[in-house]
Amino acid sequence: MLNFRSTKAMRNIQVCYSPALFQFYDSVDRIVVVTDVLRATSAICTAFQHGVKAIIPVATIEEARQYRQMGYMAAAERNGIVQDGFEFGNSPFSYMSDNVKGQTIALTTTNGTQAVDIAKNASKVIIGSFLNLTAVANWILQQNENVTVLCSGWKNRYNMEDTLFAGALVEALKGEIESTDYDDAALAAQRMYNEAKDDLYGFLENSSHRHRMNRLDLEKDVRYCLQLDVTDVVPILQGKHIVKAY
Amino acid sequence: MLNFRSTKAMRNIQVCYSPALFQFYDSVDRIVVVTDVLRATSAICTAFQHGVKAIIPVATIEEARQYRQMGYMAAAERNGIVQDGFEFGNSPFSYMSDNVKGQTIALTTTNGTQAVDIAKNASKVIIGSFLNLTAVANWILQQNENVTVLCSGWKNRYNMEDTLFAGALVEALKGEIESTDYDDAALAAQRMYNEAKDDLYGFLENSSHRHRMNRLDLEKDVRYCLQLDVTDVVPILQGKHIVKAY
Numbered sequence: 001m002l003n004f005r006s007t008k009a010m011r012n013i014q015v016c017y018s019p020a021l022f023q024f025y026d027s028v029d030r031i032v033v034v035t036d037v038l039r040a041t042s043a044i045c046t047a048f049q050h051g052v053k054a055i056i057p058v059a060t061i062e063e064a065r066q067y068r069q070m071g072y073m074a075a076a077e078r079n080g081i082v083q084d085g086f087e088f089g090n091s092p093f094s095y096m097s098d099n100v101k102g103q104t105i106a107l108t109t110t111n112g113t114q115a116v117d118i119a120k121n122a123s124k125v126i127i128g129s130f131l132n133l134t135a136v137a138n139w140i141l142q143q144n145e146n147v148t149v150l151c152s153g154w155k156n157r158y159n160m161e162d163t164l165f166a167g168a169l170v171e172a173l174k175g176e177i178e179s180t181d182y183d184d185a186a187l188a189a190q191r192m193y194n195e196a197k198d199d200l201y202g203f204l205e206n207s208s209h210r211h212r213m214n215r216l217d218l219e220k221d222v223r224y225c226l227q228l229d230v231t232d233v234v235p236i237l238q239g240k241h242i243v244k245a246y
Numbered sequence: 247m248l249n250f251r252s253t254k255a256m257r258n259i260q261v262c263y264s265p266a267l268f269q270f271y272d273s274v275d276r277i278v279v280v281t282d283v284l285r286a287t288s289a290i291c292t293a294f295q296h297g298v299k300a301i302i303p304v305a306t307i308e309e310a311r312q313y314r315q316m317g318y319m320a321a322a323e324r325n326g327i328v329q330d331g332f333e334f335g336n337s338p339f340s341y342m343s344d345n346v347k348g349q350t351i352a353l354t355t356t357n358g359t360q361a362v363d364i365a366k367n368a369s370k371v372i373i374g375s376f377l378n379l380t381a382v383a384n385w386i387l388q389q390n391e392n393v394t395v396l397c398s399g400w401k402n403r404y405n406m407e408d409t410l411f412a413g414a415l416v417e418a419l420k421g422e423i424e425s426t427d428y429d430d431a432a433l434a435a436q437r438m439y440n441e442a443k444d445d446l447y448g449f450l451e452n453s454s455h456r457h458r459m460n461r462l463d464l465e466k467d468v469r470y471c472l473q474l475d476v477t478d479v480v481p482i483l484q485g486k487h488i489v490k491a492y
Contacts, residue, residue: 021266156267183403187406191441
């Protein structure tokens, strides 16, 4: 209980819009929430919801292939497409199968897994998506640390869907933490989310990533990833593995 | 006239929120609009309005000092403060004097002049601020190139005031260009500007840079820099010098 009370002290909350900017943000003694709404972190949350034991985020397709040769399940996505020689990419629907239960899966994606790698030296790295928004907020409230939301973006550029998740998380924390200090990016994300929250899908219709997704016929995935609170898992990085925090 | 008509073709408009991200954006055959609303690009616009002949943006205080020793006027700001041995920093009010008429001034600032340096290989680099917003929009409409707005940010982090200028420029261009393709950052900036435009000063009151400015007692400068269309100068980079495009 004392621990919970101490979370009401001043907290600093930052949003970093690109992995390439992470070096300019504070990362010591902070919780870093990595997000890649479309679709890596949504897929990771879904995987744990469906019984995956651990996910090993890797930077390259070659590394994922090596894990595969060692007998792990392995998943690889680039530019929205499952790579040759892998059964999985980063569609959440791929992880809703009994086949994944209890498995450890090596995963590489265009943006999301790179962002996890960049954040790995933070005191705690957790995985956020709309699917586990409230669970992530609650987990943060139980800690006594500052927070940086790291948006994976698209090839190091800003993107809208990760911004909206960051804003949703800022909004969720704001009501619960007594005194907070937000940076400009957090304020901007929060405002954007409040404009968008009544119709996330409609709001994203004009965004560049949605266009990309439309070309790839991923409408069903996009709609799935924009649902709030489908699961209460909080995936956390422990060494080289992402596992369930609880 | 033909040239003007051709500007109605499809244009791509991007916003880059940090000089550190510029490498991930297209810069070939594009106009780059560099902005550092508080205060470098506002000061540069003011300087040209008041008869300065040229500004030489330099990255370091040492370079500015060398220009000073060569007989140039020189200005140096770091963290909002005029540096020792220089009469000028980046307050617009410093440039409203008869002393600057016809002068060439070497200038180094915390963020803005570095952004100009990073953009220097673009086909055209111009200097934007709220003070010359409509002039910049009109100048762009007369060209037949895509546009990247480069926000100087604060030490490579996102900031609100540069985002608002980017959004104001996107908004100004949107009405005039028949067909445009915006990236997510441009869409976000435009939405932010539309939320803020009725009271830019009030909107910025919560931002981190405004807090910094308040600490430095720069209220008057901030209010000045948030005025629209005070001048019709369009400063443009030519080689190592910024001069008036017209």
